Amino acid sequence: MKLIKLSAIDSTNSYLKELVKTAPFQDEVVVVATRQLNGRGQHGAGWQSQPSKSLTFSMFKQFESVLIAQQTLLSFCVSLALYEVLVEYKIPDLSIKWPNDIMSRQHKLAGILVENSLKGPHLASSVIGIGLNVNETEFNALPQATSMKLATGKTFQIDKLLHDIATAVFYKLSTIARQDISEVKKAYESVLFRKDRISVFETPNGIQKNGRIRGVTLDGLLTVEHDDDQWSHYGLKEVKLLY
Ligand code: BTN
Numbered sequence: 001m002k003l004i005k006l007s008a009i010d011s012t013n014s015y016l017k018e019l020v021k022t023a024p025f026q027d028e029v030v031v032v033a034t035r036q037l038n039g040r041g042q043h044g045a046g047w048q049s050q051p052s053k054s055l056t057f058s059m060f061k062q063f064e065s066v067l068i069a070q071q072t073l074l075s076f077c078v079s080l081a082l083y084e085v086l087v088e089y090k091i092p093d094l095s096i097k098w099p100n101d102i103m104s105r106q107h108k109l110a111g112i113l114v115e116n117s118l119k120g121p122h123l124a125s126s127v128i129g130i131g132l133n134v135n136e137t138e139f140n141a142l143p144q145a146t147s148m149k150l151a152t153g154k155t156f157q158i159d160k161l162l163h164d165i166a167t168a169v170f171y172k173l174s175t176i177a178r179q180d181i182s183e184v185k186k187a188y189e190s191v192l193f194r195k196d197r198i199s200v201f202e203t204p205n206g207i208q209k210n211g212r213i214r215g216v217t218l219d220g221l222l223t224v225e226h227d228d229d230q231w232s233h234y235g236l237k238e239v240k241l242l243y
Contacts, residue, residue, distance in 0.1 A: 001028040001166060010038040012058040013113055013129035020060050020125070030166050032057035039131060041111055042100070043237060047131045053147075054136060055158055058129040059166055061173050066123040072220035073181045074173065075099060075114055076188040078128055081172040082110060083191060085165050091151050097193035098213070098222045099236065102132075106243065107146035109133055128169065134158055181218055189215045193241075200242040201234075208242070 009015050012031045020026065036056040039047030049056045066074070079096045086094055086102060086109070093105045100112035113129040133139075133147035134156050148156050189195065195213045201224060202208050211226040221233040232239075 001030055001170060002026065003166075004029065004031045006031065006033045008035040008037060009033045010036070011040045011129075012036060012056055013040055013115060013127050016058040016060050016127050017115065020127075027060070027062045028170050029060040030057055030162070032162055036131075040113060040129070041131075042113060047111060047113075048142065049131055049133075050136050052158075053134060055130070055132040055134050055162055055165075057162060057166070058127055059169055060125065060127055061170065062125045063123050063173075063176070065177055067121055068118055068123055069219075070176065070181070071116055071123060072218065073179060073184055074116070074123065074126060074176060075220060076181075076184045077172045077176060077179065078112055078114060078169055080184070080187055080191075081169040082112065082130060082132075082165060085161075085168050086110075086148075088164070089148065089156070089161075091148055094191070095193040096188065096191050097241070098216065099220065101193075103193050104146050104148075104151040106144075107151075108144050109146055109148065109151065126173075130165065130169075132161070132165070134161060185216060185218060192216070194243070202240045202242055203238065213241075 012033050016031045033056050035051040036049050039049055041047040079100050082102055083094060083096055091104050095103045097103050101108050102110040110132040115127045117124045135149045136147040139145040198210055198212055200208055201211055209226050211224040214223045214225050216222055217233055221235055224232050
């Protein structure tokens with residue numbers, strides 16, 4: 001893997017997407033920034049990070065025979081690879097909050113932004129951005145955030161963490177063409193945040209409903225069983241989990 005270290009950049013995802021346009025022959029490139037000035041999150045949200053305390057990086061991976069329909073598999077694999085590294089680091093009470101957040105107890109530890117390039121029926125490449133809270137001890141105005149240090153009381157080596165995560169993600173993605181989506185879905189569901197627990201969900205028109213997360217579909221929708229016995233499958237912008 002090739003590692004590019006930047007002291008400051010707007011967004012490592014945006015930088016890497018531009019970079020690979022001019023050097024399309026490169027695969028397994030990682031860009032990490034000490035200071036990310038305009039980090040991007042899911043649904044057009046931002047991503048805040050504290051320089052030198054937080055890990056903000058993006059990975060570029062090319063594919064040869066992965067179909068567009070396997071984008072969900074890719075998304076599950078990235079979340080699971082990061083989750084598994086954090087298990088190795090003994091972070092307590094880890095789970096994956098649908099679709100891609102990594103949680104420790106009730107708090108968000110990491111976010112993932114996957115941006116795919118398609119070519120015909122195939123997935124040509126992905127830029128996978130990860131924001132991981134590592135050694136922060138406080139979060140101003142982010143009550144739902146936590147860090148590895150807050151969760152464990154320990155200080156972590158950011159460079160080693162980057163190496164371990166990038167190695168695990170690239171390895172899992174290199175096996176994607178031979179992965180069985182049902183098995184990967186099962187593994188993902190087994191660590192899903194608030195699975196089977198009564199939770200409150202809000203739809204974009206502000207309606208709140210109780211329900212229990214029962215799992216995900218093979219195309220990545222969230223399956224919820226509501227109190228009135230109705231089962232719903234929600235896409236990305238269709239529901240918000242209020243806990
Ligand atoms: C989310 O939870 O909404 C996803 C956050 C993803 C943030 C990371 S930080 C590195 C990479 N560069 C970005 O601009 N975003 C991702």
